[in-house]
Amino acid sequence: MKPVLIAKNLIKSYTKGSRALDNVSLELNQGRVLVVMGPSGSGKSTLIRTFNGLENFDKGELNVLGIKIDSTHDEQKIQRIRKRVGMVFQQFNLFPHLSILENITLAPIHVQKRRKIDAEEYGMYLLNQMGIDSHARKYPSQLSGGEQQRVAIARALALKPELLLFDEPTSALDPERINEVLDAMRRLAEQGMTMVVVTHEIGFAKEVSDQVLFMDSGKVIETSTPDIFFSNAKHERSRKFLNQLDKY
Amino acid sequence: MNKHRNIFLQYFIFIVFISLFGILINNLAINLIRTGIGINFSWLLKPASFALAEYPLPYSASDTYAWALFIGWLNSLKVIFISLILSTFIGTLIGFARTSTHSLIGLIAAGYITIIRQTPLLLQLMFWYFVGFLGLKDNILIHIENIFKVSNQGIELYGLSFSSEFSALLFGLSIFTSAYIAEVIRGGILSVSRGQWEAFRSLGLSEIKGLISIIIPQALPAIIPGLTSQYLNLAKNSTLAIAVGYSDIYSINDTIINQTGRAIECFIILLTSFLFFNLIISNSMEIVNKIIVSSKKYN
Numbered sequence: 001m002k003p004v005l006i007a008k009n010l011i012k013s014y015t016k017g018s019r020a021l022d023n024v025s026l027e028l029n030q031g032r033v034l035v036v037m038g039p040s041g042s043g044k045s046t047l048i049r050t051f052n053g054l055e056n057f058d059k060g061e062l063n064v065l066g067i068k069i070d071s072t073h074d075e076q077k078i079q080r081i082r083k084r085v086g087m088v089f090q091q092f093n094l095f096p097h098l099s100i101l102e103n104i105t106l107a108p109i110h111v112q113k114r115r116k117i118d119a120e121e122y123g124m125y126l127l128n129q130m131g132i133d134s135h136a137r138k139y140p141s142q143l144s145g146g147e148q149q150r151v152a153i154a155r156a157l158a159l160k161p162e163l164l165l166f167d168e169p170t171s172a173l174d175p176e177r178i179n180e181v182l183d184a185m186r187r188l189a190e191q192g193m194t195m196v197v198v199t200h201e202i203g204f205a206k207e208v209s210d211q212v213l214f215m216d217s218g219k220v221i222e223t224s225t226p227d228i229f230f231s232n233a234k235h236e237r238s239r240k241f242l243n244q245l246d247k248y
Numbered sequence: 249m250n251k252h253r254n255i256f257l258q259y260f261i262f263i264v265f266i267s268l269f270g271i272l273i274n275n276l277a278i279n280l281i282r283t284g285i286g287i288n289f290s291w292l293l294k295p296a297s298f299a300l301a302e303y304p305l306p307y308s309a310s311d312t313y314a315w316a317l318f319i320g321w322l323n324s325l326k327v328i329f330i331s332l333i334l335s336t337f338i339g340t341l342i343g344f345a346r347t348s349t350h351s352l353i354g355l356i357a358a359g360y361i362t363i364i365r366q367t368p369l370l371l372q373l374m375f376w377y378f379v380g381f382l383g384l385k386d387n388i389l390i391h392i393e394n395i396f397k398v399s400n401q402g403i404e405l406y407g408l409s410f411s412s413e414f415s416a417l418l419f420g421l422s423i424f425t426s427a428y429i430a431e432v433i434r435g436g437i438l439s440v441s442r443g444q445w446e447a448f449r450s451l452g453l454s455e456i457k458g459l460i461s462i463i464i465p466q467a468l469p470a471i472i473p474g475l476t477s478q479y480l481n482l483a484k485n486s487t488l489a490i491a492v493g494y495s496d497i498y499s500i501n502d503t504i505i506n507q508t509g510r511a512i513e514c515f516i517i518l519l520t521s522f523l524f525f526n527l528i529i530s531n532s533m534e535i536v537n538k539i540i541v542s543s544k545k546y547n
Contacts, residue, residue, distance in 0.1 A: 052450055053449075054446055054449060054450065079452060079454075082449065082450060082451065082452040083452040085450075086450070087446075087450040089443060089446065089447065089450075091441075091443050093441075093443035093444060093446060093447035094447070095444065095447065095448075095462055096466065097465050097466055106451065106453070106461065107451035107452060107453060110453060110457055110461075111451065111452040111453060155451070156450075156451075159451065159452065
């Protein structure tokens with residue numbers, strides 16, 4: 001198994017004294033799904049955003065798809081990573097002034113220099129996979145949250161990424177819309193997509209993930225398989241967190 | 249009861265307004281009768297008998313006042329139009345620089361905006377004229393043969409030549425307005441959510457491409473109204489041309505008032521001229537705004 005993502009001793013502080021990332025290390029192999037959990041402010045969003053250079057870090061080393069970056073934040077390397085790594089955000093972040101299909105074909109046309117016809121054909125294929133091809137000519141505001149998030153997934157897939165990052169993809173959705181997005185993610189995992197998912201969805205983590213990483217105050221508290229993490233977490237802090245999640 | 253009071257209030261305000269206006273007109277009429285001047289535009293066809301430093305169309309002192317005014321009008325239009333383009337260009341650059349994540353670039357832009365916005369325009373015009381152009385050491389600043397020359401005679405660019413008065417006014421107006429435009433642009437850019445930046449970056453789009461295809465289209469609706477009022481200010485500020493001796497519509501009117509004493513008529517001409525300039529600007533911007541809003545199919 002070849003590792004797709006290796007993080008070594010990542011450190012980042014926003015303000016002096018408090019660390020958003022405190023010596024975070026991890027490794028993720030191809031075709032695996034890593035779920036990152038933790039209370040808000042634990043640094044999980046910061047962590048996932050360093051993987052495609054949306055956040056810089058102060059110390060440590062990152063190897064994404066064989067491209068090594070460090071705290072110097074080499075723009076060209078980050079650009080190369082971004083072309084091979086897709087990202088899905090909590091707030092969808094679709095481009096409101098572009099149609100659904102234009103949202104998806106923008107990067108293939110301008111970044112990969114693909115022909116418009118080819119990009120649109122592949123875009124329609126992806127929308128079809130996500131079950132929203134009938135909305136191709138609409139604008140994001142005409143779609144429900146769940147539909148918008150599925151468009152965002154299709155947009156992230158349009159560059160045929162080798163790694164997909166999900167930053168709380170269902171946290172902004174109505175409860176009855178969460179499953180349509182999780183189902184789409186489940187199918188991607190079944191197809192062998194390598195994924196990092198920041199989420200509070202225990203069901204999804206139990207069923208789909210290969211590894212659960214639990215963070216608190218910037219530190220990795222534990223990394224376990226979901227079987228162990230959810231039934232027999234090693235750390236007191238993890239058990240406390242899971243108890244609180246259960247209450248809701 | 250409330251409704252009646254509102255109607256009464258409206259009538260009251262209307263009557264006060266009309267009365268004030270009536271007093272002004274009455275005052276004017278009484279004074280015009282007293283001095284025996286009256287309102288009369290026939291002088292417009294008499295020879296102006298003063299020279300102009302700059303004329304885009306042929307002009308000599310024997311031409312009529314009307315023609316002199318028209319030349320002034322063209323001069324105003326010329327400086328307004330070119331300043332408008334130049335200030336938009338500089339303002340956009342500074343506005344982007346101001347939002348830049350590079351702290352040095354951001355700081356330089358912030359310094360530029362602060363200095364320009366906190367000194368009077370009149371002072372800046374004087375600076376560009378006396379220090380910038382007339383004060384050039386050895387009279388020439390840059391000289392690239394047949395292409396570009398900046399000297400105390402003004403600016404020459406590919407055979408086009410601009411007088412030092414025009415150049416000083418152009419620089420002063422453009423730079424002054426650009427600082428305000430930069431803030432309008434910055435406000436527009438900041439009105440687009442951070443998520444949009446992150447989304448285009450995560451897709452591997454370059455900063456320039458992202459700005460052009462994602463950020464600017466969404467920032468424009470917030471930029472246009474502010475930009476319009478800066479353009480209107482620019483047109484009105486162009487009357488400060490008189491300070492550096494550029495023959496714009498205002499300074500020519502000033503000369504004519506001195507010669508003929510026809511202040512009322514000249515002010516009517518001036519007011520209508522600026523009404524005309526600004527109606528053109530605000531209507532053009534309204535059209536631009538409509539195009540942008542109508543292309544905004546998403547809301």
